[in-house]
Amino acid sequence: MSVVTTELDSAAEHARICALASRGQRDLQKVAAAYPAILPDPPVDPSMLGAVAMSTAFIAPWCTAAQLRTANRTSLWITAEDWEIDYRATSATEVAEVVARCTAVAEGAAPDDGDQLGLFLARIRADLATVDAFADTHPLWSEEVRRVLVADAREWHWKADGVRPTVEEYLANADGFGATFVNVSHWIATGDPDTLTHLDELTRASRQAQEIIRLVNDLAGHERDARSGDLNILSLGLDADDVRKLTAERMTDCRALLAELARRCPQQAVYLAREIGYTSGFYRQTDFWGHVEQR
Numbered sequence: 001m002s003v004v005t006t007e008l009d010s011a012a013e014h015a016r017i018c019a020l021a022s023r024g025q026r027d028l029q030k031v032a033a034a035y036p037a038i039l040p041d042p043p044v045d046p047s048m049l050g051a052v053a054m055s056t057a058f059i060a061p062w063c064t065a066a067q068l069r070t071a072n073r074t075s076l077w078i079t080a081e082d083w084e085i086d087y088r089a090t091s092a093t094e095v096a097e098v099v100a101r102c103t104a105v106a107e108g109a110a111p112d113d114g115d116q117l118g119l120f121l122a123r124i125r126a127d128l129a130t131v132d133a134f135a136d137t138h139p140l141w142s143e144e145v146r147r148v149l150v151a152d153a154r155e156w157h158w159k160a161d162g163v164r165p166t167v168e169e170y171l172a173n174a175d176g177f178g179a180t181f182v183n184v185s186h187w188i189a190t191g192d193p194d195t196l197t198h199l200d201e202l203t204r205a206s207r208q209a210q211e212i213i214r215l216v217n218d219l220a221g222h223e224r225d226a227r228s229g230d231l232n233i234l235s236l237g238l239d240a241d242d243v244r245k246l247t248a249e250r251m252t253d254c255r256a257l258l259a260e261l262a263r264r265c266p267q268q269a270v271y272l273a274r275e276i277g278y279t280s281g282f283y284r285q286t287d288f289w290g291h292v293e294q295r
Contacts, residue, residue: 013061032076039083198268201261209276
C-alpha cells in the first residue's frame with residue numbers, strides 16, 4: 001500500500017470521527033439551551049461543547065452518534081454538577097441540598113420543576129431506562145452518581161475549611177472528576193453481554209484510569225486552578241516532576257490491568273486505553289473549561 005493511499009485512508013477515518021463529534025456537539029447545544037441556569041455561556045461555550053463531543057468520538061470511534069449520546073450528555077451533566085457545587089454553592093447547606101436532590105433523582109425520584117440539575121439527570125436516567133440492562137444495573141448507576149456528588153462535596157469542604165488532604169486522599173477522591181460515572185453510563189447504554197457481565201471489573205479499572213486522568217488534568221490546569229481557588233495536586237506539596245513520576249507509576253500498573261482485562265473485554269479495555277491516551281494528549285494543549293472568573 002502506498003503512502004498516499006495510507007494517508008488518504010487515515011484522513012478519511014479522522015473525518016468520519018470528526019463527523020461523529022459534530023453530530024454530538026449539535027445535540028449538546030440543544031441540551032445546553034434547555035438548561036441555561038446550570039450550563040451558562042461562559043464557561044459552557046461552543047468550544048467546550050465541541051471538545052466534549054470530540055473526546056467521546058475519538059475515545060469510542062466504533063460507536064454511532066446515537067450510541068455516543070449518553071457519554072456526551074453525562075459528560076455535560078458532570079460539568080453542570082461541578083458548576084453547581086464548585087462555583088455556585090456558597091454554604092454547606094447548599095452543597096448538601098444539591099447532593100440530596102440529585103441522589104434522590106438518580107434513585108428514581110421525580111425532580112422539582114425548578115431543579116434544572118435534577119431535571120437534566122432525570123432525562124439521562126429516562127434514556128437509560130429504555131435499555132433492558134438498566135433494570136439490573138440501575139443500582140450501580142445510581143451509586144456512581146452518589147460517588148460523584150459525595151466526592152465533589154468533600155472537596156468543597158476541604159477548600160472551605162482550609163483542609164489540605166494527602167496526595168492519596170486527594171486521588172482517592174477522584175470520583176468527583178466524573179470519568180467513571182460517564183464510562184459506566186456509556187457501558188450500560190451500549191453494553192453487549194460480555195461488557196455487562198464484567199461491568200464491576202470494568203468499573204474498578206475505570207477508577208484507576210480516572211486517577212491518571214486527574215493527574216494529567218492537574219498538570220495542565222494548575223494555573224487556572226490557582227486563579228479560581230480549586231484544589232490541585234500541585235498545591236499538595238508535589239512539583240511537576242513528582243506528578244509526572246507518580247503518573248508514570250500509576251500508568252505502569254494500569255497498563256498491566258488493561259492487558260489482563262483485554263482477555264475478557266477487549267473493546268472496553270481499548271476504550272479505557274484510548275480515554276487515557278486522548279485526554280493526555282488533549283490536556284497538553286488545553287482543557288475543556290472556558291473562561292472562569294476568579295471567585
